[in-house]
Amino acid sequence: MSHADDALKNREVWTKANAEYTDRTARQAWAQEEIDWGMFSGPESEIGALGEVGGRDVIELGCGTAYFGAWLARRGARVTGVDVTPAQLETARRMQEEFDLHFPLIEASAEEVPLPDASFDLAVSEYGASIWCDPDRWIGEAARLLRPGGRLVFLCNSPLSILCAPDEGKVEERLLRPYTDFGRMEWPGEDEGVNYHLPHGEMIRVLGEKGFVVEALHERLAPDSTTDHEYYDFVPAEWARRWPAEEVWVARKSV
Amino acid sequence: MPERASEHAQTNRAYWDRTSDEYQQRHREFIGRPEPRWGVWQIRESELDVLGEIDGKDVLELGCGAAHWSILLAKQGARPVGLDNSARQLEHARERLAEAGVDFPLVHASAEDIPLPDQSFDVVFCDHGGFTFADPYKVVPEAARLLRPGGLLAFSHSSPFVAVCEGEDERVHPALTRDYFGLHEQDHGDVVTYELPYGEWIRLFRSNGFIVEDLIEPRPEPDATSTYWDDEEREWARRWPSESIWKARKAA
Numbered sequence: 001m002s003h004a005d006d007a008l009k010n011r012e013v014w015t016k017a018n019a020e021y022t023d024r025t026a027r028q029a030w031a032q033e034e035i036d037w038g039m040f041s042g043p044e045s046e047i048g049a050l051g052e053v054g055g056r057d058v059i060e061l062g063c064g065t066a067y068f069g070a071w072l073a074r075r076g077a078r079v080t081g082v083d084v085t086p087a088q089l090e091t092a093r094r095m096q097e098e099f100d101l102h103f104p105l106i107e108a109s110a111e112e113v114p115l116p117d118a119s120f121d122l123a124v125s126e127y128g129a130s131i132w133c134d135p136d137r138w139i140g141e142a143a144r145l146l147r148p149g150g151r152l153v154f155l156c157n158s159p160l161s162i163l164c165a166p167d168e169g170k171v172e173e174r175l176l177r178p179y180t181d182f183g184r185m186e187w188p189g190e191d192e193g194v195n196y197h198l199p200h201g202e203m204i205r206v207l208g209e210k211g212f213v214v215e216a217l218h219e220r221l222a223p224d225s226t227t228d229h230e231y232y233d234f235v236p237a238e239w240a241r242r243w244p245a246e247e248v249w250v251a252r253k254s255v
Numbered sequence: 256m257p258e259r260a261s262e263h264a265q266t267n268r269a270y271w272d273r274t275s276d277e278y279q280q281r282h283r284e285f286i287g288r289p290e291p292r293w294g295v296w297q298i299r300e301s302e303l304d305v306l307g308e309i310d311g312k313d314v315l316e317l318g319c320g321a322a323h324w325s326i327l328l329a330k331q332g333a334r335p336v337g338l339d340n341s342a343r344q345l346e347h348a349r350e351r352l353a354e355a356g357v358d359f360p361l362v363h364a365s366a367e368d369i370p371l372p373d374q375s376f377d378v379v380f381c382d383h384g385g386f387t388f389a390d391p392y393k394v395v396p397e398a399a400r401l402l403r404p405g406g407l408l409a410f411s412h413s414s415p416f417v418a419v420c421e422g423e424d425e426r427v428h429p430a431l432t433r434d435y436f437g438l439h440e441q442d443h444g445d446v447v448t449y450e451l452p453y454g455e456w457i458r459l460f461r462s463n464g465f466i467v468e469d470l471i472e473p474r475p476e477p478d479a480t481s482t483y484w485d486d487e488e489r490e491w492a493r494r495w496p497s498e499s500i501w502k503a504r505k506a507a
Contacts, residue, residue, distance in 0.1 A: 160416065163495060164431070175420065175429040178494035179472075199496060200453045201470035214467045217454035221436065243419070243435045247454065 003134060006184075006194040007084050007109045010132050013193035014064070014085040021231040022065050023091045029067035030095045037126060037155045038246040039229045040222035040237070047218050049153045049248045053077040056121040059145055061110035061138060061154075062128020066092035070101055072124070079103040080120075082113055083128070111137035118147045123154075130154035131195050134184070135206045143210040148255045152212060153248065158219060161235055161245045162197045171235045171245070203249065212251035219244035263440070263447040264340060264365040267388045270446040271341030279321055279347050285482040287351075291327045293382055294411045294498045295483045296475035303471055305380075305409050305500055309333040312377040315401060317366040317394065317410070318384020322348035329357040336376075338362040338369060340388070367393035369401060376401050380409045387412055387448050390440070391459060399463040405507040408465060414472065414496045418450045427491045456501060465503035472496040 014022075035044035044050060054076035060069040063081030065088055073079045080103060083089050089105050096102050108114055110129030123146055129138040142152050163179070164171045168189045182202070185195045198206065204214055222240035229235075235245040260268075271278075286292070291300035300306060310332035316325045319337030321344065328335050336359060339345050345361050352358060364370055366385030379398040386394055398408045418438045420427045438450040451459065453470075460467055475481075475492050484492065491497065 160419075160431075160435070163416075173431045175416075175431070175495055179474075179496060180494075199472055201472040201496075201499070204467060204470045208468070214457060215461065217457050219435070219452055219454040243431060244452075 003109075003111060003137070007111075010193040011085045013191060015087045016191060017231075018065075018085065018087040018091060022088065025231075026065040026067065026091045026095050027098065029065065030070050030099055030101075032067070032071070035068070035071045037248055038220065039232045039235065040220065040226050040240055040246065042218075042220045042246070042248070047220070047248055049216065049218060049250050050122065050124070051151060053122065057119060058122045058124060059113075059115070059120045059142075060128065061113070061123060061125040061142065062130070062132055063092065063105070064088045064128065065095060066103075066105060067095070068124065068126050069103060070095065070099065073101055073103050077122070080115070081105045082108050082110055084109045084132075109133065110141060113141050113145060115145060117144050120145050121147060121150050123150070123152045125154040127155055127157075130156045131197065132193065133196065135196055135198055135203070139206055139210045139212070143212065143253055146253045148253055150253045151215075152207075152251045152253065155246055155248050157197060157235075158244045158247050159197065159199055160243055161239075164239075164243075165234065170233070171239050173239060207249075207251045211254050213254060214249070214251050216248075216250040218248040218250070220246050220248065260365055261367065261390070263442075264367060264389065266445070266447055268340045268365070271339075271388075272343040275320075275341055275343035275347060279344075282482045283321070287321075287323050289327070291324055293500060294473065295383075295413075295481050296473065296479045296489075296492070296498075297481070298473045298475070303473060303500065305471065305502060306378060306407070309378070313375060314378040314380065315369075315371070315376045316384070317369075317379065317381040317386070317398075318388060319348060319361070319381075320344050320384065321351050322361065323351065324380075324382055325359065326351060326355045326357055329359055330355070333378075334359065336360045336362060336371070338364055338366060338385070340365045365389055366397065369397050371401060373400050374403045376406060377403055378407045378409070380407075382411050383413070384410070386410045388446070389449065391449055391451055391456070395459050395463050395465075399465065399505060402505045404505055406505045407468075408460075408503045408505065409500065411498055411500045413450070414499045415450055415452050416495055417497055420491075420495075426485075427488055427497070429491070453499075456499075460501075460503040464506050466506060467501075468504050469500075469502040471500040471502070473498055473500065 058077040066081040069079040123142040226237040314335045322337040325335035325337045366389040
């Protein structure tokens with residue numbers, strides 16, 4: 001399968017997810033004041049991955065309905081959102097009208113972004129390019145798009161959760177698949193797309209190769225109060241309270 | 256040992272003094288081979304290239320045991336210093352040095368509190384030594400103090416996943432048995448070991464002025480054998496990361 005075929009498949013997955021979940025929940029996500037990360041809503045106020053965003057040029061790679069970008073725009077960032085799924089961007093545009101909060105939205109794969117070099121201070125991805133694109137390509141694109149000293153911040157599934165993930169069904173409390181499955185992963189379920197997951201060592205290596213210095217890896221547990229996510233339910237909350245299901249990487253483009 | 260030595264440093268000193276003879280007898284042949292090798296599966300340094308060119312460099316080994324590693328580095332032109340918390344381990348080291356016909360300082364101290372001057376090394380390293388049996392929150396700052404600007408910190412350690420998957424039989428299994436966080440200090444009764452989550456290692460390096468350079472997660476060959484892990488555990492290590500080799504560079 002080529003990268004273009006994968007992107008088409010992932011677009012199908014997200015067109016369906018948009019119809020089932022993300023469109024009807026977009027308003028609530030946009031209306032939220034706090035910035036938080038992932039399935040279990042890790043608060044940015046606690047994680048502190050983004051730094052100051054006011055006045056910064058920010059690109060969101062795989063923005064979906066662009067609620068994350070909206071949170072940053074509301075704090076004074078100049079945001080551009082990139083996504084490969086037209087349905088998601090349609091929802092994002094509708095929210096922009098509703099909330100009267102406008103910023104550019106571009107239909108493109110984060111593996112090939114039609115924007116000039118060195119034009120952003122911050123690149124973010126919350127389960128966007130960070131799991132749906134080839135790290136070798138999208139991290140390279142992030143490096144190209146960022147100015148020297150710019151920051152890359154992204155959330156992805158933890159390697160441990162992927163090792164405990166069966167082909168279909170929920171994450172279990174035991175290691176099920178070997179590390180050698182990592183890299184490009186095509187899940188067999190009918191609603192599944194193509195993901196990329198890397199061991200920590202590989203992620204550090206790719207970031208280094210693309211010119212980034214690793215600043216932090218925030219491995220997150222779900223808070224005690226968490227219940228299973230209503231839609232992204234493949235990680236039981238009980239699991240995520242004992243082992244990190246998601247993690248936020250922070251890296252800085254070398255000056 | 257200085258009076259300020261922590262309780263766990265004393266526990267671990269007694270443990271290693273007591274078990275050193277048996278340890279050396281069991282593992283000596285396996286870890287004493289004629290080229291530098293890393294960890295449970297003794298994977299060649301020439302394959303992993305962790306330390307880089309070592310000739311002419313001042314090198315400190317934290318938890319050197321019988322100093323197999325430092326002896327080999329001395330033969331490659333390094334100026335090693337071997338540090339260990341156990342006097343008995345250092346007696347074994349002295350015998351090995353004499354056999355090898357090399358000479359370098361051996362220091363009897365915990366890696367948490369090292370009686371050596373600031374900025375006196377180009378490389379601080381260990382292979383399942385000082386970062387396992389001493390508290391990383393004390394050892395990493397010591398390494399930062401001892402390294403010259405641009406110096407390399409490199410060490411192997413069991414992966415956090417091993418601690419999560421260790422059963423009551425002290426062997427690894429596929430089942431996740433222990434929570435991921437809270438494994439920092441593990442009291443096994445006679446010995447205390449240390450483990451940090453991946454992200455916490457990174458935070459600790461960064462807060463001590465290190466740049467994270469690499470994390471190597473070595474994988475044993477299908478027919479690899481070890482005096483530390485059995486064949487069933489090798490199958491675990493073939494499937495999941497059992498060891499971490501961290502490389503961090505002190506900012507120039």
